[in-house]
Amino acid sequence: MKRKWxxxxxxxxxxxTWGFAQQKGGTISGRVVETGGEPLPGVSVMxxxxxxxxxxxxxxxxxxxxxxxxxxxxxxxQLVFTLEGFGRLTNKNVxxxxxxxxxxATTMQLLTVQEEILVMGKPMIIDPKSSVAQVNIxxxxxxTLANDRQxxxxxxxMPGAIDGNNPFMLGGGSADNIYNFDGMDNTxxxxxxxxxxxxxDNFEEIQVVTAGAPAEYGRGTxxxxxxxxxxxxxxxxxxxxxxxxxIDWMAKKLGNRYSFSDATHFxxxxxxxxxxxxxxxxxxxWAFASYERRNKWIEQTTYADFAxxxxxxxxxxxxxxxxxxxxxxxxxFKLNKRNTLFAQYSKDPIEIPNLYxxxxxxxxxxxxxxxxxxxxxxxxxxxxxxxxxxxxxxxxANIKRNQLNNEPKDLEGIAYYANGVYWGASxxxxxxxxxxxxxxxxxxxxxxxxFGTHDFKMGxxxxxxxxxxxxxxxxxxxxxxxxxxxxTTNKRYVYTDRPQDxxxxxxxxxxxxxxxxxxxxxxxxxxxxxxxxxxxxxWIKHDKEVMFNWxxxxxxxxxxxxxxxxxxxxxxxxxxxxxxxxxxTLVNNFQPNIFKASYDEYNGQYFGNADWKYYRTVxxxxxxSATIDLDxxxxxxxxxxxxxxxxxxxxxxxxxxEYLNRSWKDxxxxxxxxxxxxxxxxxxxxxxxxxxxxxxLPDGSQMLPDWGSTFKKYxxxxxxxxxxxxxxxxxxxxxxxxxxxxxxxxxxGASTFxxxxxxxxxAFGYLGNDIRHMFKLNASVFAPWxxxxxxxxxxxxxxxxxxxxxxxxPNGLTSYTVRLTAPDAFRYPPTSRLDLNFEKRFTIWKDVxxxxxxxxxxxxxxxxxxxxxxSVGSIKLKDTSDPLKGYTxxxxxxxxxxxxxxxxxxxxxxxxxxxF
Numbered sequence: 001m002k003r004k005w006x007x008x009x010x011x012x013x014x015x016x017t018w019g020f021a022q023q024k025g026g027t028i029s030g031r032v033v034e035t036g037g038e039p040l041p042g043v044s045v046m047x048x049x050x051x052x053x054x055x056x057x058x059x060x061x062x063x064x065x066x067x068x069x070x071x072x073x074x075x076x077x078q079l080v081f082t083l084e085g086f087g088r089l090t091n092k093n094v095x096x097x098x099x100x101x102x103x104x105a106t107t108m109q110l111l112t113v114q115e116e117i118l119v120m121g122k123p124m125i126i127d128p129k130s131s132v133a134q135v136n137i138x139x140x141x142x143x144t145l146a147n148d149r150q151x152x153x154x155x156x157x158m159p160g161a162i163d164g165n166n167p168f169m170l171g172g173g174s175a176d177n178i179y180n181f182d183g184m185d186n187t188x189x190x191x192x193x194x195x196x197x198x199x200x201d202n203f204e205e206i207q208v209v210t211a212g213a214p215a216e217y218g219r220g221t222x223x224x225x226x227x228x229x230x231x232x233x234x235x236x237x238x239x240x241x242x243x244x245x246x247i248d249w250m251a252k253k254l255g256n257r258y259s260f261s262d263a264t265h266f267x268x269x270x271x272x273x274x275x276x277x278x279x280x281x282x283x284x285x286w287a288f289a290s291y292e293r294r295n296k297w298i299e300q301t302t303y304a305d306f307a308x309x310x311x312x313x314x315x316x317x318x319x320x321x322x323x324x325x326x327x328x329x330x331x332x333f334k335l336n337k338r339n340t341l342f343a344q345y346s347k348d349p350i351e352i353p354n355l356y357x358x359x360x361x362x363x364x365x366x367x368x369x370x371x372x373x374x375x376x377x378x379x380x381x382x383x384x385x386x387x388x389x390x391x392x393x394x395x396x397a398n399i400k401r402n403q404l405n406n407e408p409k410d411l412e413g414i415a416y417y418a419n420g421v422y423w424g425a426s427x428x429x430x431x432x433x434x435x436x437x438x439x440x441x442x443x444x445x446x447x448x449x450x451f452g453t454h455d456f457k458m459g460x461x462x463x464x465x466x467x468x469x470x471x472x473x474x475x476x477x478x479x480x481x482x483x484x485x486x487x488t489t490n491k492r493y494v495y496t497d498r499p500q501d502x503x504x505x506x507x508x509x510x511x512x513x514x515x516x517x518x519x520x521x522x523x524x525x526x527x528x529x530x531x532x533x534x535x536x537x538x539w540i541k542h543d544k545e546v547m548f549n550w551x552x553x554x555x556x557x558x559x560x561x562x563x564x565x566x567x568x569x570x571x572x573x574x575x576x577x578x579x580x581x582x583x584x585t586l587v588n589n590f591q592p593n594i595f596k597a598s599y600d601e602y603n604g605q606y607f608g609n610a611d612w613k614y615y616r617t618v619x620x621x622x623x624x625s626a627t628i629d630l631d632x633x634x635x636x637x638x639x640x641x642x643x644x645x646x647x648x649x650x651x652x653x654x655x656x657x658e659y660l661n662r663s664w665k666d667x668x669x670x671x672x673x674x675x676x677x678x679x680x681x682x683x684x685x686x687x688x689x690x691x692x693x694x695x696x697l698p699d700g701s702q703m704l705p706d707w708g709s710t711f712k713k714y715x716x717x718x719x720x721x722x723x724x725x726x727x728x729x730x731x732x733x734x735x736x737x738x739x740x741x742x743x744x745x746x747x748x749g750a751s752t753f754x755x756x757x758x759x760x761x762x763a764f765g766y767l768g769n770d771i772r773h774m775f776k777l778n779a780s781v782f783a784p785w786x787x788x789x790x791x792x793x794x795x796x797x798x799x800x801x802x803x804x805x806x807x808x809x810p811n812g813l814t815s816y817t818v819r820l821t822a823p824d825a826f827r828y829p830p831t832s833r834l835d836l837n838f839e840k841r842f843t844i845w846k847d848v849x850x851x852x853x854x855x856x857x858x859x860x861x862x863x864x865x866x867x868x869x870x871s872v873g874s875i876k877l878k879d880t881s882d883p884l885k886g887y888t889x890x891x892x893x894x895x896x897x898x899x900x901x902x903x904x905x906x907x908x909x910x911x912x913x914x915x916f
Contacts, residue, residue: 024070024072024098024180024182024183024226024228025069025070025071025072025073025096025098025228026071026073026096026097026098026099026100026101026102027067027068027069027070027071027096027100027101027102027455028047028067028068028071028077028079028094028096028101028102028104029065029066029067029068029101029102029103029104030065030066030103030104030105030106031060031063031064031065031066031105031106031524032045032060032064032066032081032106032107032108033064033105033106033107033108034086034107034108034109034110035107035108035109035110039060039062039063039064039065040060040064040083040086040108041060041061041062041063041064042059042060042083043059043060043064043066043081043082043083043086043108044057044059044081044082044083045057045058045059045060045066045079045080045081046079046080046082047068047071047077047078047079048077048078048080049072049074049076049077049078049094050074050076050233050234050235051071051072051073051074051076051077051231051233052071052072053233053234053283053286053332053334054283054334054337056068056071056386057389058389058390059389061448062448063448063453065448065453067390067446067455069392069444069446069455070384070392070394070444071096072096072204072228072231073096073097073098073138073204073205073228074095074096074204075093075094075095075096075138076093077093077094077095077096078090078091078092078093078094079091079094079104079106081106081108083108085110086108086109086110087108089106089108091104091106097136097138097205097207098136098205098206098207098226098228099132099134099136099207099209099226100127100130100134100136101127101129101130101519103128103129125648125650125651125652125653125654125722125723125724126570126646126647126648126654128525128527128563128565128570129519129521129527129563130527130529130561130563130572131212131527131529131561131562131563131572131573131574131644132209132211132212132213132214132529132561132574133209133210133211133212133574133642133644133658133660134207134208134209134210135157135158135207135208135210135733136205136206136207137154137157137205137206137207137208138204138205139201139203139204139205139230140725141725141731141780142154142200142203142206143913144731144780144782144788144789144790144837144839145157145778145780145790145791145792145835145837146790146791146792146835146836146837146855146856146857147200147792147835147855148857149200149201149243149271150197150200151194151197151198151200151203151206151225151227152165152166152167152179152194152225153167154206154208154225155167155169155177155208155223155225157733157776157778157792158208158210158223158735159210159718159720159735159736159737159774159776160210160660160716160718160735160737160739160774161223162769162771162796163794166193166194167223168222168769169210169222169223170210170211170222170223170660170662170714170716170739171662171712171713171714171716171739171741171769172220172221172222172223172638172662173222174193175191175192175193176192176220176221176222176580177192177193177194177220177222177223177224177225178217178218178219178220178222178223178224178225179194179195179225179227180224180225180226180227181196181198181227181229181346181380182227182228182229182342182344182380182382183226183382183396184378184380184396184398184438185398185400185436185438185463186227186378186400187219187220188402188434189434189436189465189467189509189581189584190432190434190467190469190584191434192220192580192581192583195378195400195402195434196346196347196348196375196376196377196378196400196402197326197348197375198227198229198290198292198326198328198346198348199273199275199290199291199292199326199328200273200292201239201241201273201275201290201292201913202229202230202275202288202290202328203227203228203229203230204228204229204230204231205227205228206225206226206227206228207225207226207228208223208224208225208226209223209224209225209226210223211574211640211642211658211660212529212559212561212572212574212576212640212642213559213576213578214457214517214529214531214559214561215515215516215517215531215532215533215557215558215559216457216459216515216517216531216533217578218513218515218533218535218557218578218579219463219511219535219579219580219581220578220580220581221578221579221580221636221638221662221664229288229290229328229330229344230275230277230288230330231277231286231288231330231332231342232277232278232279232280232286232287232288232330232331232332233277233279233286234279234282234283234286235279236276236277236278236279236916237276237277237278237847237915237916238274238275238276238277238915238916239273239274239275239913239914239915239916240272240273240274240913240914240916241272241273241274241911241912241913241914242270242271242272242273242911242912243269243270243271243909243910243911244269244270244271244909244910244911245267245268245269245271245907245908245909245910246268247266247267247268247298247299247907249908250266250905250906250907250908251861251863251905251906251907252905253266253863253902253904253905254863254902254905266298266904266905266907267296267297267298267322267907268296268297268298269294269295269296269297270293270295271292271293271294271295271911272292272293273290273291273292273293273326274290274291274292275288275289275290275291276288276289276290283334284333284334285331285332285333285334286331286332287329287330287331287332288329288330288332289328289329289330290326290327290328290329291325291326291327291328292325292326293325294322294323294324294325294326294350295321295322295323296321296322296323297319297320297321297322298319298320298358298360299317299318299319299320300316300317300318300319300320300354300357300358300366301314301316301317301362302314302315302316302357302361302362302363302364302365302366303315303316303362303363303365303421303423304316304365304423308421314362316365316366318357318366320352320353320354320357320358320366321351321352321353321354321358322350322352322358323350323351323352323353324348324349324350324351324375325348325349326346326347326348327346327347327348328344328345328346328347329344329345329346330342330343330344331343331344337386338385338386338387339383339384339385339386340383340384340385341381341382341383341384342380342381342382342384343379343380343381343382344379344380344381345377345378345379345380346377346378347375347376347377347378348375348376348377349373349374349375349376350372350373350374350375351371351372351373352371352372352374353369353371354366354369354370354371355369355370355371355372355406356369356370357369362421363420363421363422364421364422364427365422365423367409367410368408368409368410368415368422368423368424368425368426368427369409369426370406370407370408370409370426370428370429371406371407371408371409372404372405372406372407373403373404373405373407374402374403374404374405375402375403376400376401376402376403376434377400377401377402378398378399378400378401378402379398379399380396380397380398380399381396381397382394382395382396382397383395383396390445390446390447391443391444391445391446392442392443392444392445393441393442393443393444394441394442394443394444395440395441395442396438396439396440396441396442397437397438397439397440398437398438398439399436399437399438400434400435400436400437400438401433401435402433402434402435403431403432403433403434404430404432404434405430405431405432406428406429406430406431407429407431408425408426408427408428408429408475409426410424410425410426410476411425411426411475411476412425412476413425413476414476414478414479414480415427415474415476415478415479415480416479416480416481416482417479417480417481417482418481418482424479425474425476425479426475426476427473427474427479428471428472428473428474428475429470429471429472429475430469430470430471430472431468431469431470431471432467432468432469432470433466433467433468433469434467435465435466435467436463436464436465436466437462437463437464438461438462438463438464439461439462439464440459440460440461440462440513441459441460442457442458442459443456443457443458443459444456444457445458451522452520452521452522452523453520453521454518454519454520454521455518455519455520455521456516456517456518457515457516457517457518458515458516458517459513459514459515460512460513460514461512461513462510462511462512462513463509463510463511463513464508464509464510464511465508465509465510465511466506466507466508467506467507467508467509467584467588468506468507468542469588474493474495477494477495478492478493478494478495479492479493480492480493481493482604489603489604490603490604491601491602491603491604491615492601492602492603492604492612493599493600493601493602494599494600494602495597495598495599496598496599496600496617497596497597497598497619506542507539507540507541507542507584507587507588508538508539508540509537509538509539509540509582509584509587510537510538510540511535511536511537511538511581512535512536512537512552513533513534513535513536514533514534514552515531515532515533515534516531516532517529517530517531517559518530518531525564525565525566526562526563526564526565527562527563527564528560528561528562529559529560529561529562529563529574530559530560530561531558531559531560531576532556532557532558532559533556533557533558533559534552534553534555534556534557535550535552535554535555535557535579536550536551536552536554536555537549537550537554537555537582537635538550539582539587541587541590547587547590547630548582548587548630548633550635554634554635555579555635556577557576557577557578557579558576558577559574559575559576559577560574560575560576561573561574561575561576562574568647568648569645569646569647570644570645570646570647571644571645572643572644572645572646573641573642573643573644574640574641574642575640575641575642576639576640576641577637577638577639577640578637578638578639578640579635579636579637579638580635580636580637580638582635586633586668586681590628590681596619596620597619597620598617598618598619598620599617599618600614600616600617601614601615601616601617601618602614602615603615627679627680627681628680628681629681629682632668632681632682633668633681633682634666634668634709635666636664636665636666636667636668637664637665637666638662638663638664638665639662639663639665640660640661640662641660641661642658642659642660642661643658643659644656644657644658644659645657645658651726652723652724652725652726653721653722653723653724654720654721654722654723655719655720655721656718656719656720656721656722657717657718657719657720658716658717658718658719658720659715659716659717659718660714660715660716660717660718661713661714661715662713662714662715663710663712663713663714664710664711664712664713664743665708665709665710665711666709667711668681668682669681669682691757691760692704692757692760692761692763693706697884698884703761703762703764704760704763704764705764710743711743711744712741712742712743712744712767713740713741713742713743714739714740714741715739715740716737716738716739716740717737717738717739718735718736718737718738719735719736719737720733720734720735721733721734721735722734729781729782730779730780730781730782731779731780732777732778732779732780733776733777733778733779734775734776734777734778734779735774735775735776736773736774736775737771737773737774737775738772738773738774739770739771739772739774740766740770740772741766741767741769741770741771742764742765742766742767742770743764743767744763744764745763745764745765745767745768745802745819745823758807758816758817758818758819758877758883759816759817759818759819761818761819761883762802762819762820762821762822762823763819763823764822764823765800765802765822765823765824765825766800766823766824767800767823767824768799768800768801768823769799770799770800770824771796771797771799772797773795773796773797773830774794774795774796774797775793775794775795776792776793776794776795777791777792777793777794778790778791778792778793779791780837785840786840786841786842786851787838787839787840787841788837788838788839788840788841788851789836789837789838789839790836790837790839791834791835791836791837792833792834792835793832793833793834793835794832794833795830795831795832796830796831796832797827797830798827798828798829798830798831799827799828800823800824800825800826800827800828801823801824801825801826801827801828801868801870802819802820802821802822802823802824802825802826802870803819803820803821803825803826803870803871803872804817804818804819804820804870804871804872805817805818805820805871805872805873805874805875805887805889806818806871806873806874806875807874807875807876807877807880807887808874808876815874818875818877818883818887820872820875820883820887826870828864828865828866828868829864829865830864831862831864831866831903832860832862832864833857833858833860833862833903834858834859834860835855835856835857835858835859836855836856836859837853837854837855837856838853838854839851839852839853839913840852840853847915847916848914848915848916849914849915849916850912850913850914851912851913851914851915852911852912852913853909853910853911853912853913854908854909854910854911855908855909855911856906856907856908857904857906857907857908858903858904858905858906858907859906859908860906861905861906862903863902863903863904863905864902864903865899865901865902865903866899866901866902866903867899867900867901868897868898868899868900869893869895869896869897869898869899869900870896870897871893871895871896872889872892872893872896873889873890873891873892873893873896874889874890874891875887875888875889875890876888876890
């Protein structure tokens, strides 16, 4: 660690122009000219607003240009222009959005007497210089829409997004997104999903970048979500909210199964939250604190014992909880006019006392269920220094400590299993640590040259990751499986050689990033966005052995964008490459084989038989027989290009059309095609290592097309119509997306585990999140008498699925999944959903406002089927060397071709919000 700090400090000294990645503000820029169009240099420009505490000043250059960088988001800014002989001009109500440039063109006229001219700023619906596809949602918009008060669900509102606890964004997988809080990385380094949760009323603005992300962003191939949290000010202000939901009030749910994200809406909960901002020392030190209580519960229904499983009568009915809290605090310290310090701390501990019961599984009684502990804390700090009128320097640091542990309730006795139901002792345990430190610098420099203006951003970053995991099946070291008929041979397993102490596998990842980004305004209507991102990664196993050590040349990611405006019509395009963070699964599977275990297997005739007969002893370890050719493993890369058109119909209404193309390359697989127990890893497995590379289907077509190292392709045509909030007090965002997502089944994440030639069979086709048609509408209206109505509607065409079976390997010891049809042989029916929010606002005293509300989710109660049993059951291949010659079903599946999960039913929240 000392060496890392030495290197980092050396870089600070040698390259003070390097920087940290994520932004948390916007930019105000413009040109000041006289009435004849000639530029006015030397104009004093002063920026004021509640979010910056005090004022910022600059002077226009010889081209009449000025610029304010890293301006906090907000809508009450004021610009004051002063020049001797031209009087004083004030522009009010200037709005700044996250990641956008607000351009204010100003004309000053020569005056014979000094006087002041007042103009009103207009919100910009289109950023004229940006080639980035992004959507910004302010707190005012968020509060009008029906949502479950979690930031990742905002991503589901975006064009091309498939909603969920971890959304699928524009062809990317659920683990491909990047999450940032106040410019700090908030992505879980192990699962690559969202991490720390926070009180939703703490958010000032949310930005989602869906295409054309500049070089400051990396380590993901889906979308980028930036969250800016609120800060204190000289005035005391805050929000208190109480939300209540109850399952008994809601529509009846079809079936007993639902996903974790479904439970977000369909649950019982009393959910209070509060946040407050206040000055500690006026004009110097401000604080903001936030708290939210989580206490969801559902009724758990499970089989209590073996007799219940035979009779298929659940015998346990009790409550299962999801409980904890979100706590955060922020300090803002203004040292002087040029230097500001920020410090933030947040934590989100959650406990689920009966995990499997909470998830709706009936196979695990409460007494042997698992207790889940998840969440953790993170602490971050920032120093923001204005070095000059056009130079800004930022130093940031972020420390995160997160865990996700499933601890068994009963570690004594024997575990029993029959007909898909467990009882007796606990059957699994799981522990993980997800730790990282993140350090970096940023320098932002604005230059005006004879070849136009340049907005440079340059940076360096160190991401220091330490991951550990431990899992164990049947931790009591003994379990029995048997069938209910009492005749078929049952089995008893006794572990004779297995470590009892907690065993942690540590892996380490040092990732250095350097990037350069330039927004080059070549002419007033033409902007080039040029960037280059370079990453250097080192992956280290827990014995300190280096597994990968890639230099900067291995992960070079250029980005190019262009924006051109012609009489109000904006044409833009972008091209770039994006590298995914190396999946720790690969490193984890090649840890030294120090975890070995063995068990004795016995046969018996019925439960309780004391005369068990010894059958065999099995010894296993952690990937002891795996081999890997490191030269074949490459970082997963996504190449993206887009073409865009936008037009502002008015100051607040804009239309747009976009074509987006993405392709993913260089995945890595593990495989054991000859089923000899020798496992291997290789990159870009398809089609090079597949035994079906040249296989022809009965119609003569090739089963696996030769895509080289490409394993997934996505293309989409997106149309948008949006309106910002204006004097008419209504707003909306509508989109229609037509898309295709094709590739190799199982390749949604960073790695695929094919394991054998059978599971490769029929691997190619349209993937599970291939949604051809997608329509979304999010709108809100501020009606008379303080009534606010918000609506979310979306329609998604059906997703594809195929059939599979379970075949026994030639050695007769292991079963493997065989795909019997292409993954897109069938499609589910389309889904649609309408959510509504009704709110009535009152002013009860001065600035204290109260608003009771009710939120409906799926108000039409459209419970369409979304999961079907697609396994025909156990099969026997007629020819193991040629699956196309057919199969026979030896044991049919009871759920084959029947629906097992439905879209969640109508539910609603009641609540009240107080703003002060």
